[in-house]
Amino acid sequence: MIYARADAARLACARVAILLGWWVDVALDPVPQLALLPRAWFTPHGPWLLVPDAVLDAGWNPSSLLVLKLTTLACVTLALLGAPGPRIWAGVSALLLTVLMAFVRGFGHADHSQLQALFATFALPFLPAWDALSLSGGGRARRASDYAAGFVTLALVFGFPYFLTGAYRLAHEGYAMFTGHSMQHFIARDTLTLDDFDSTLGLALLDPVWRPALNLGFFAVTLAELAAPWAYLRRTLTVAWLLLVVPFHLLAPVIMHVLFAHNLWLIVALYVWPLTWRTRGQALVASEASASPTDRSS
Amino acid sequence: MRRPSTASLAAAALAVLLVNLTGLPAKLGGVTMFAAELALILLGGALALRSGQAALPDVAAGRVALRVATVLLIAIAVGQIGRDKRAFPLMPYAMYGRAAEGDASFYEYRGRHRSGAQKRFRPSTVIATLGRGRIVKGLARKLDAIAARAAAGGDPAGELALLRATVGALAALYNREHPRDPLTHVDVLRVELPPPYKPGSARRARVMTLAVEPTP
Numbered sequence: 069m070i071y072a073r074a075d076a077a078r079l080a081c082a083r084v085a086i087l088l089g090w091w092v093d094v095a096l097d098p099v100p101q102l103a104l105l106p107r108a109w110f111t112p113h114g115p116w117l118l119v120p121d122a123v124l125d126a127g128w129n130p131s132s133l134l135v136l137k138l139t140t141l142a143c144v145t146l147a148l149l150g151a152p153g154p155r156i157w158a159g160v161s162a163l164l165l166t167v168l169m170a171f172v173r174g175f176g177h178a179d180h181s182q183l184q185a186l187f188a189t190f191a192l193p194f195l196p197a198w199d200a201l202s203l204s205g206g207g208r209a210r211r212a213s214d215y216a217a218g219f220v221t222l223a224l225v226f227g228f229p230y231f232l233t234g235a236y237r238l239a240h241e242g243y244a245m246f247t248g249h250s251m252q253h254f255i256a257r258d259t260l261t262l263d264d265f266d267s268t269l270g271l272a273l274l275d276p277v278w279r280p281a282l283n284l285g286f287f288a289v290t291l292a293e294l295a296a297p298w299a300y301l302r303r304t305l306t307v308a309w310l311l312l313v314v315p316f317h318l319l320a321p322v323i324m325h326v327l328f329a330h331n332l333w334l335i336v337a338l339y340v341w342p343l344t345w346r347t348r349g350q351a352l353v354a355s356e357a358s359a360s361p362t363d364r365s366s
Numbered sequence: 367m368r369r370p371s372t373a374s375l376a377a378a379a380l381a382v383l384l385v386n387l388t389g390l391p392a393k394l395g396g397v398t399m400f401a402a403e404l405a406l407i408l409l410g411g412a413l414a415l416r417s418g419q420a421a422l423p424d425v426a427a428g429r430v431a432l433r434v435a436t437v438l439l440i441a442i443a444v445g446q447i448g449r450d451k452r453a454f455p456l457m458p459y460a461m462y463g464r465a466a467e468g469d470a471s472f473y474e475y476r477g478r479h480r481s482g483a484q485k486r487f488r489p490s491t492v493i494a495t496l497g498r499g500r501i502v503k504g505l506a507r508k509l510d511a512i513a514a515r516a517a518a519g520g521d522p523a524g525e526l527a528l529l530r531a532t533v534g535a536l537a538a539l540y541n542r543e544h545p546r547d548p549l550t551h552v553d554v555l556r557v558e559l560p561p562p563y564k565p566g567s568a569r570r571a572r573v574m575t576l577a578v579e580p581t582p
Contacts, residue, residue, distance in 0.1 A: 069421040071421075097495050098493055098494055101493045102493060104535055104539060105493075105536070106528060106531045106532055106535060108528050108531075109531075113452050113453075113454040114452070114453065114454035117452065166454075166455055170454045170455070172495050172496075172500065173451075173454055173500065175500050175501055175504055176499075176500045176501050176502070176503050176505065177498075177499045177500045177501075177504055178452075178500075179498045179500060180457065180461060181498050183455055183457065186455050187438055187455070191431075191434050191435065191438060194431065194434040195434075211424070213422050213424055213428065214428050216421075216422060216423075216428070217422055217428015217431040217432060218428065218431050220418045220421060220422065220431070220435070221418075221428070221431040221434055223418075224414055224418055224435045224438075225435060225438045225439065225442070227414070228410075228411065228414060228439050228442055228443075229442060229459050231410050232407065232442065232446045232458075233460075233461060233462075235386070235406045236403060236446070236459060237463045238387055239386050239391055239392065239400075239402050239403030239406060240392055240399065240403070240460075240463055240464055241389065241463070241464060241465050242386060242387055242388055242389020242390070242391070242392045242393075243387050243388065244389050244392070244465060245465055248467050249467060249562065250462075250465045250466045252561075252562065252563050253466040253467065253468075253561070253563065254462055254466060255563075256470040256559055256563035256565075257466070257559075258499075260470070260474070260557065260565075261472040261473075261502055261506070262498070262502065263486075263491065263502060264488075264490040264491060264494075264497030264498065274564060274565070276562050286462075294410075297413075297414035298414065298417055300421075301417060301421055326498075
């Protein structure tokens with residue numbers, strides 16, 4: 069397992085990565101501007117279904133949304149830094165992020181782009197993620213396996229939605245999904261519809277000559293989605309999974325105008341980075357090996 | 367009752383996965399397809415949790431963490447089965463999940479500017495948080511609903527007014543950022559792109575033109 073060498077500092081770094089991703093996301097989000105759109109255009113999702121229309125109408129202005137944004141940002145900051153009561157701040161952050169993310173999905177299409185990061189954030193308050201790198205001074209001594217379990221939990225909640233995506237595709241279409249020209253249809257539709265990116269590289273892949281390669285890639289990505297909840301179990305499996313998932317996430321914005329920035333960030337924090345961990349013994353051997361030529365010359 | 371071993375869970379999950387891959391449940395549809403997907407979800411979830419537990423060096427380690435993982439995986443699975451996006455964050459994961467073989471159809475927005483220039487108007491870029499298909503797919507859904515209501519002999523005036531107000535608000539925000547050459551009109555085009563999806567083969571038809579009120 070790639071998390072066998074997890075410790076307090078490493079799990080704390082994962083916590084910082086998750087919350088830093090949110091901090092940047094929320095800080096850059098111009099959510100107050102959404103109140104300049106007609107209130108009638110907004111369709112409540114998630115927690116907003118519980119808010120009475122009268123309250124929503126009264127709060128429909130940029131100032132209210134700015135308060136929501138700044139409160140969320142403040143809670144995320146306190147959880148990130150490990151201010152006293154960090155788990156409470158993390159829990160409140162998870163709730164406020166849910167409220168904020170549900171709000172922005174009320175303007176048309178409810179996308180999945182930040183969901184896996186949100187589930188990882190839900191798990192954080194229950195993990196020993198503030199035993200290091202924390203203003204509140206850290207927690208009690210724990211076994212290394214407790215930190216490994218923290219990473220396993222994050223990997224499970226991050227990986228399971230990928231699995232569900234692959235499962236849905238297989239159950240609803242089977243292998244036929246990878247033999248027709250669905251992939252080219254998706255590329256054409258998304259490149260020409262999703263207008264936050266300007267790249268037209270996807271259109272070059274609409275030539276029929278690309279169809280077999282695209283279908284093979286689509287099948288490989290589906291296999292990677294199905295394998296996601298187990299990707300951390302063996303280093304070789306992790307590497308193979310990363311070789312499929314990382315190019316997929318890097319290519320998706322270029323050829324389909326679909327960007328999963330949080331996922332890429334969490335893939336680095338939960339899979340790429342743990343691959344580089346070494347035990348103290350391995351680090352010692354490596355440093356001795358690099359020092360030996362100098363020793364010989366001296 | 368004895369708990370099934372990890373190996374037997376893995377074998378069952380693999381068998382269900384292969385059955386799904388044949389496309390047989392999809393062909394049979396209805397309850398069979400749902401049962402095949404549900405079996406895959408349950409076996410996959412159980413196996414993921416069991417593998418996580420087995421990977422840890424001692425059983426007592428991370429008991430709380432794994433309980434949290436169990437609760438969250440169940441919640442995520444319930445969202446998948448519930449199939450209602452309004453239950454955010456417990457939403458279904460169905461993206462790129464159905465074969466799409468016919469025409470790719472979508473809407474395009476052409477901005478007409480005071481200078482006479484005509485450029486593509488990109489609603490997602492006006493307020494960055496509306497990207498990721500949020501606003502363009504919402505607008506497309508509304509345009510489809512207006513067309514369907516009109517085709518059925520109904521009066522889409524209410525929906526049309528809301529669409530005009532929303533595109534108008536987006537255009538006004540755009541004009542605030544581009545005061546030198548503001549938008550005066552937005553043409554909404556319906557685009558049909560038949561297979562094999564060569565961009566030059568697109569058929570475009572103007573659906574409506576929305577006048578943009580001058581920014582005070």
